[in-house]
Amino acid sequence: MGRAVLDPNLCYSYNMRTCGVCYRACPLQDVALKIGMYERPILIAENCVGCGNCERICYHYPQAIRVIPFEDRSA
Ligand code: SF4
Numbered sequence: 001m002g003r004a005v006l007d008p009n010l011c012y013s014y015n016m017r018t019c020g021v022c023y024r025a026c027p028l029q030d031v032a033l034k035i036g037m038y039e040r041p042i043l044i045a046e047n048c049v050g051c052g053n054c055e056r057i058c059y060h061y062p063q064a065i066r067v068i069p070f071e072d073r074s075a
């Protein structure tokens with residue numbers, strides 16, 4: 001398992017284009033993933049279960065939000 005990580009440089013909502021699709025796909029809305037102004041996703045990393053819905057649905061390619069496996073974090 002892992003946790004979602006957001007790259008604001010790639011995310012539409014952090015770059016003048018309201019999106020928020022990942023928020024609507026998250027099974028833990030407002031627990032693991034909140035939404036801010038312009039539907040900017042705000043992760044609460046410790047509550048994310050790593051389901052990957054946000055990464056699969058992300059409208060940006062390459063994905064602006066990705067699940068990083070725990071074992072990769074020490075690299
Ligand atoms: S990986 Fe799942 S639980 Fe975590 S923020 Fe994305 S959709 Fe929500």
Ligand code: SF4
Pocket residue numbers: 010011012013014019020021022023039040041057058059060063064065
């Ligand atoms: S779906 Fe992707 S581009 Fe859209 S708000 Fe979420 S991370 Fe940003």
